[in-house]
Amino acid sequence: MPIVVGAEEIKERDVDAQALRVFLKALEILGGPRKLIELRNLTWVTSLMEAAYAVVLAEETFKTEDDIAAFLGLTRQTVRNILRADPELVMMKLEGELQEKTPKAHTAGGLAKMAYREIKEGRDALIFFSSVIEEGAKILGVGWPAEVLARIKGLHFPASGAQVAERLSGLRVKDRELSEIAAQKESYAHPRELLHHLAEALRG
Template identity: 75%
Template structure:
């Protein structure tokens, strides 16, 4: 009886872990959190995270545009723009687009594609960058999304709020302890993108 070997099933945890690696590499390519802080434009954080997930889901988990759109809560056209982005073109006009308040899907997609390529080719030395990332987030007090992602690396998703809260202990943004905010979350947290969205909403509340 023949044995048919198909694409290896990708666990949700593996997708999350790779998406975070791609995100951090993309942020490194931009110039680190200080570059976003320079433009007072942290909306790039969410866009890069979504693009990182889209690229990983397409390349590693072989998901369709519709699957990715449903998973990320984006339109199919937005996902298509991310997946069809040209990394080389993005790099040429990156400096100007960093000043835009709402990043274009193809720009974030191009950066995520480039980051993914760098990782697959073995250029994934993020240890030094991660240390700088954490320090700048603590000192400047505005790079919390990147700091959160660094702290939750290695978690299995969906994750228990208490487990996430333990990782975020001591991280305070605008006078609010992020671990206490996470403990208020009802039920498991599906993946990092959901966590960032939840924290951003709570921090905006009075």
């Protein structure tokens, strides 16, 4: 029997794919995954992925700030800062802000908006090399936030560590099972808390 995929599911997959392209393009603008590793600043990975989703959800699905905030586990003000960021202004200050351990929402937002614009205007090498870059990101251990967010989609927060671990089963980063790391906490208030916990554990 053929598997019938609903229009809503296709739409969700499109958002995931587009957010990943924006995320990878933003990494490329930053100087590639190795740039973050050289700076020992992988906290940017989570912030960039959140910003990529926020921009795509706003531009492609016309979600409200409240909807985006609820999906990503962010405050409405953080989402607003992401969506109102000035890409050109961010690029002027980027070199100094790369040294910061926790990037400001408008910085990540500016990068995501610039990446989204580059893709929309056809200046996107990822069209041809996305599979290579995505695989490289996985090898370097920076592509996992996209997969985590995709897997926990539809899970209501707060969620127990056991619920999250079940969704992440089989997902490994740096030879570590993310489900085992997720199960270490009893519960998570929102997706951002989960991503932060995973990032801290992987950094250790």
